[in-house]
Amino acid sequence: MKLLLTPIVLLLFFLGYSGTPTRQITGKVISSSDGLALPAADIRSLPSKTTAKTDANGKYSIKIPITDTHIEVSFLGFQTQKAAIKKADVINFSLADDVKALAEISVVGYGTQRKIVTTSASQHLIAGSPGAAASYLNGRVAGLQVMNDVNNESYAKISENNFKRATDHPLSTFSIDVDAASYSNVRRYINGGNLPPKDAVRIEELINYFDYNYEQPKGNDPVNIVTEISAAPWNKAHRLVQIGLKAKNIPTEKLPSSNLVFLIDVSGSMEAPNKLPLLISSLRLLTDNLRDQDKVAIVVYAGNSGLVLPSTSGDNKQAIKEALSKLSAGGSTAGGAGIKLAYKVATDNFIKGGNNRIILATDGDFNVGASSDTDMQTLIEEKRKSGVYLTVLGFGMGNYKDSKMEVLADKGNGNYAYIDDINEARKVLINEFGGTLFTVAKDVKLQVEFNPSKVQAYRLIGYENRLLNNEDFNDDLKDAGEMGAGHTVTALYEIIPVGVESKFLKSVDALKYQKTSSSSNNTGNELLNVKMRYKQPDGDKSKLLQKAVVDNGGNLLQQASDNFKFSASVAMLGMLLRQSEFVQQGNFDTAIALAESAKGTDKEGYRAEYVKIAKSAKLLAKDLRNFANTGEGK
Incomplete structure (x- = not known):
């Protein structure tokens, strides 16, 4: 009998048989402070x-195992929580913040280690100077969260705009920007217990993440200019x-037909849950919003590129969703080949007068393949001549290449969004469907002329990578930004x-060969004149709009509109996160x-x-200062 049982036992062992019955437990883990989901939280059954x-x-x-009695959940920066396993198969957790745990973590370069603070960083933090925590932020740190791997995210360096004297530089010229990727990326850092790298903070994208209640355009022009003036909240002597x-705004049913190509990265770097799986869920949302007259093709790229789904009508949503659901990640990233194929598919199915x-x-x-920013820029600049626009959706963390994404969107006559969760996908692809996908004005440029009898100096907040030469404003061959249906753009x-005396203005010797004067032909209260140029989506010749702005000097911040106060708040937070020298009395x-x-x-x-x-960012900045003040980890 024993000889008979032994082979059976061995067979059951190799087949993975377990004598203990099991059960499936599911649930969701969120933060109790804001209700946001906590990805990559550790679940342990005891x-x-x-x-x-x-x-x-x-x-x-x-x-x-059915014999287990408790489920334990832990997540960095939150208090570990344990729940008894009862009859229910669904157990949800709401974790409270653990400030003490956060304070035990500091940052070294792009990686992080426990109980370590560099001496120079500590001195900056303790000093409480305008550069407090600057060694962390200006050193392009990842934040407070412990990471198993080195953070290889890349961001283009930003050198903030300085104040310019109106007598020396009466004109300020730049391309508009409707991208909002920086805000959702910064939010991802802060929600993860991190302060963002300073170059991840593009203030104009933080401001333009939000919609503002500006007056609709009247007449035939697709864009309206709105202005407002008040005291600067971080320096009451400034304006x-x-x-x-x-x-x-254009109702969805009246928008032109769409010819879309989903170009999807399925390389090995896209395996993480917040990459390809979230990407697929996001594009399924967009698919639900397609009309019968719209069509979609799907191109993928990894080691090679390929056509997964030929151009398919929007009335066959099931076929589109099934093609998305079959995607999986693996291989290296031949981005250049994928982009070329996507443009070919888009031009083969081109809709004249459509999107x-x-x-x-x-x-x-x-x-x-074509991997350098310069190579990709050249490729995109050539392909945009086909009349096909490019929208870029960024996903993931750790190896995220923001610098490349921004180049692609800027040069492809398109926009750029960062999708950190399914709610952001809904905002970009459903709530803002028209603005994201349907261009109403292209090559939109702004040029502001300042009255030197009123303006001593000025500073454009943000838009550092969108600045143009003054002569570019009238050059219709010069590329600029696009505006979609219903979009708002805000510049401060x-x-x-x-x-007004200012530490930002340094004196220079008087010129020998020319006279300088703050006199102006305008003796009224005009502060500046705003000029805008735009083209129709299928046009080559720009049209000029302009508006003079008068400052009566009596505008109190408390009396300003919600539009003004909110955008000023976002600008101030952006300067604080960047540890800007221009934040002044801002806090x-x-x-x-x-x-x-x-x-x-x-x-x-x-x-x-x-x-x-903003409240979370304040706590994170405070945690850094408090930790340095304790002297721990030295």
């Missing part, structure tokens, strides 16, 4: 110590000018009025108070979420 992790949406599923552009667009979804980690200028409390007073209707809750982000 006493068996079976483990799992939450996905990009904070959900988990774990198969455990702040808001220039807003509003593109006309012809490639939607590139990737983490930007191009490493095979900080102004030092004539007669987190003022930024938060301004935003709380300017939420307006906030139908989607984006402004309320911003307030939570």
Whole structure:
């Protein structure tokens, strides 16, 4: 009998038989402070110590022995929580912040280690100077969160705009920018317990993440110019000018037909839950929003590129979704070959007068083929002549290549968004469907002329990588930004009025061969003149719009519109995160108070979420200073 049983036991062993029955437990893990999902949280079943992790949406599923009694959840910066396993197969967790745990973590370069603070960083933090925590931020740190791998994310360096004297530089010229990727990326850092690298903070993208209640354009022009002036909240002696552009709203049913190509990165770097799986879910949302007259093709690229789905009508949503669901990640990244194929498919199915667009979804980690920023820029600049626009959707973290993504979108006559969760996908691809995908004005440029009898100096806040030469404004061959249906664009200028002393203005010797004067032909109260040029989406010749701006000097910040106060708050937070030398008397409390007073209707809750982000950023900055003050880790 024993001889008979032995082979059976061995067979059951090799087949993985376990004598203990199991059960499946599922649930979701969120932060109790803001209700946001916590991805990659550690799930452990006790006493068996079976483990799992939450996905990009904070959900988990774990198969455990039926003898286990508890589920334990832990996540960096939050208090570990344990729950008894009862009859229910769904156990949700809401984790509270653990400030003490965060304070035990500091950053070294792009990686992080426990209980280590460099001496120079500590000195900056303790000093409380304008560069407090600058060694962390200016050193392009990842933040407070412990990471197993070195952070290889890349961001183009930003040198902030300085103040310019109106007598020496009466004109300021730049291309508009409707991208909002920087805000959702910064939010991802802060929600993960990190302060972002300073070069990840593009202030104009933080400001333009939000919609503003500007007046609709009237007449035949697709864009309207709106302006407002008040005191700068970070320096009451300075003035702040808001220039807003509003593109006309077009009902979805009246938008032109779309010829879309989903260009999807399926390389090995896209395996993570917050990359390809989130990408697929995002594009499935967009598919649900397609009309019968729209069509979609799917191109993928890894070691090689290929056509997964030929151009398919929007009335066959099931075929599109099935093609998306079959995608999997693996291989290296031949981005250049994929882009070429996508443009070919788009041009083969071109709709005259329609919306012809490639939607590139990737983490930007191009490493095979045309991989340098210069090569990719040249390729995109050539391909955009076909009349096909490019929208770029960024996903993931750790090896995220923001610098490449921005180049592609800027040079491809398109826009750029960072998708950190499914709610952001809904915002970009559903709520802002028209603005994201349907261009109403292209090559939009702004040129502002300052009156030297009123303006001593001025500074454009943000837009550092969008600056143009003054002569570019009238050059219709010069590329600039695009505006989609319903889009708003906001730009802020900080102004030092004539007669106000400022540390930002250094004296120079009088010129020998020419006279300098602050006199002006304008003797009225005109502060500046705004000029805008734009082209129709299929046009080659630009049209000029302009508007003079008068400053009566009596505008109190408290009386300013919600549009003005909210954009000023976002600009201040951006300067604080960048540890800007221009933040002056700005602080987190003022930024938060301004935003709380300017939420307006906030139908989607984006402004309320911003307030939570600002409060979290304040706590993270405080944690850094407090940790340095304790002297621990030295």
